[in-house]
Amino acid sequence: MSLSDADIATILLTLRLATTVTILLLIMATPLAWWLARTQSWFKGPISAIVALPLVLPPTVLGFYLLLAMGPNGAIGQFTQALGLGTLPFTFWGLVVASMVYSLPFVVQPIQNAIEAIGNRPIEAAATLGAGPIDRFFTVVLPLAKPGFMTATILGFAHTVGEFGIVLMIGGSIPSETRVVSVQIYDHVEALEYAQAHVLSGVMIGFSFLVLLALYTFQRKRKAVGMTYGR
Amino acid sequence: MVVKTGSLKVIQARFQLSYAKQAKAHFNLDLDIEIPGQGVTAIFGASGSGKTSLLRCIAGLEKSTSGCLSVNGELWQDTSVFVPTHKRSLGYVFQEASLFEHLTAMGNLRYAIKRNNQTAKPELLEQVISVMGIESILSQYPQQLSGGERQRVAIARSLLSQPKLLLMDEPLASLDNTRKHEILPYLERLRSSFNIPILYVSHAVDEIVRLADHAVIMQQGKVIAQGGVTELFSRTDLPLGVSNEVGAILDCKVVEKDEQWHLMRVAFEGGELWLPNVENKQNTTQRVRVLASDVSLTLSAHSDSSILNVLSGEIVDIINDQNPAMTLVRLKVGSSYLLARLTHKSLQKLGLVTGQNIWIQIKSAAIVR
Known part of the structure; x- marks a missing residue:
């Protein structure tokens, strides 16, 4: 039994989704993680709690509110309609937005930990040597926090591949648009196509194992700070 | 400002x-x-x-x-x-x-x-x-x-x-x-x-x-x-660290080298000292630190003492040390200052008071630079 064309399409879609989400999250989570790592503000607690909410909430709760927000009467929906983009639910970009919310803590926290571990001193030392803020970020913070960024990338990608509930609620199951691997497996099982469900599930187990193996091997090799995440 | x-x-x-x-x-x-x-x-x-x-x-x-x-x-x-x-x-x-x-x-x-x-x-x-x-x-x-x-x-x-x-x-x-x-x-x-x-x-x-x-x-x-x-560290009114580390600093010029006894004569503003010769130092100016505990006072100049460096000076200040047995005496030699750490007992025995002229014996002095 090999993969059908439809199965391969879902795998490609899943990879496209996870890649898009990971790239966008790295760009957005880095300033947030930077702020959380260095602020003395009173807002640090509440913001940290909000970032961590997807860790504890059922995906259906997030899915429900995102569906309302992105719908024709929701705030995001009104905004996307005003831009002439229509509404996001049951589209690829709707999935991207939902996945970003869902995977946010998995990307923010490793980066935040890594930046906190660097501390103030190397940044101050760079300033006294004439490096401006942006220079300091790219030449001191980024290289020193690299293990944290690696962890964030791996976890963000893997977690997006592994989601189901929020995808089903926001995306449904539209071939080549929102039907990702986890949804395809669900459809196979519903249709009693156990053989196909086996193959896809096997692929997922293999993929997840390899990703986690890579993560922990990498963590063991570089016993660097900010790396012991995901245990 | x-x-x-x-x-x-x-x-x-x-x-x-x-x-x-x-x-x-x-x-x-x-x-x-x-x-x-x-x-x-x-x-x-x-x-x-x-x-x-x-x-x-x-x-x-x-x-x-x-x-x-x-x-x-x-x-x-x-x-x-x-x-x-x-x-x-x-x-x-x-x-x-x-x-x-x-x-x-x-x-x-x-x-x-x-x-x-x-x-x-x-x-x-x-x-x-x-x-x-x-x-x-x-x-x-x-x-x-x-x-x-x-x-x-x-x-x-x-x-x-x-x-x-x-x-x-x-x-x-x-x-x-x-x-x-x-x-x-x-x-x-x-x-x-x-x-x-x-x-x-x-x-x-x-x-x-x-x-x-x-x-x-x-x-x-x-x-x-x-x-x-040099001026600050010969003052007695400042918290300059542990009392047995207190000492005056003199900036000196080397004026003579005595090869026979391996000594050199250095001059500071107000007096001269004999110090062990330092061969490897090229510079002719030397900073010398005289610890207060290496300085003793006598009322008359002794010629029967092993102490090589005897200077004449004036007592300008006497203060209590952190240790209740000790006092710190500030001495003026020419335009430079030295410190001596004495016991209260010796101070009383010699009847030392501010303004008095006195002989100063320096047991050792360290070249710090």
Whole structure:
């Protein structure tokens, strides 16, 4: 039994989704993680709690509110309609937005930990040597926090591949648009196509194992700070 | 304070800073000083006296609520101006080396060179590397270096941005005694090889007397005295550390060498001393430290004593020592000062009073630089 064309399409879609989400999250989570790592503000607690909410909430709760927000009467929906983009639910970009919310803590926290571990001193030392803020970020913070960024990338990608509930609620199951691997497996099982469900599930187990193996091997090799995440 | 822009060779600093240190009570830094814009100025005081805060304010790493700072005619801060740290031409050596762990020693040096916006002389890198003695460790990463080596690389790195002011925050404090003595000669070479004004924070008297020309004494966030090192360290009214380390400092000139007895005669303002000859020292000026506990007083000049150095002087002050048995006597010899640490009993036995002329016996004196 090999993969059908439809199965391969879902795998490609899943990879496209996870890649898009990971790239966008790295760009957005880095300033947030930077702020959380260095602020003395009173807002640090509440913001940290909000970032961590997807860790504890059922995906259906997030899915429900995102569906309302992105719908024709929701705030995001009104905004996307005003831009002439229509509404996001049951589209690829709707999935991207939902996945970003869902995977946010998995990307923010490793980066935040890594930046906190660097501390103030190397940044101050760079300033006294004439490096401006942006220079300091790219030449001191980024290289020193690299293990944290690696962890964030791996976890963000893997977690997006592994989601189901929020995808089903926001995306449904539209071939080549929102039907990702986890949804395809669900459809196979519903249709009693156990053989196909086996193959896809096997692929997922293999993929997840390899990703986690890579993560922990990498963590063991570089016993660097900010790396012991995901245990 | 009016900042006289264009007034060269002087650092004018006024800072007011007040913040609650984590566990401790409220801390206030409040000072207004003028420091020579050349040579080595020591900032001396007990821990918690605000030395590091002052240095961080000068570097712009700490934003004081109200402050004014000009360095050799360049305005770095006042009510409307705050030049950010990376635009101030300064070098900063932290207590811990604070090298970039992801770069080699050479990588750390290059980091400074790249960001130095002055046209650096090509021989500067070579000179800095040789003065700091780090030729053999340039390809190593900070984790592979010893504490002393790391600190030497850090000092070299700070020099390569060609700073107009070098700030050193207890650069030896994190090192053990052996390493400390390993680095002190490099700091002396740094002082004589590069013409950069240095502010050197320390609570170690022996480092200051070896390196500094000028000193600022701090206590609880305030400056309580400042002046030449020789003058300050012969004063009895300042908290200058543990009492058995108290001693006067004399800047001397070598006037005669006695090859037969391996001695040399040095002259200071007001008198002369015989000291063991130092062969390897080229310079003819020597800084000599005379510990108060090595000085004794007699009412008449003895010729039957083994003590070689006997001077005539006047008692200018007598104060109580931290130890209830002891007193500290300040003596004037010509225009220089010496300190003697005596027991209360001897003081009474000899009937010593202020203004009295006295013979001063110096048992030993150490050449500190």
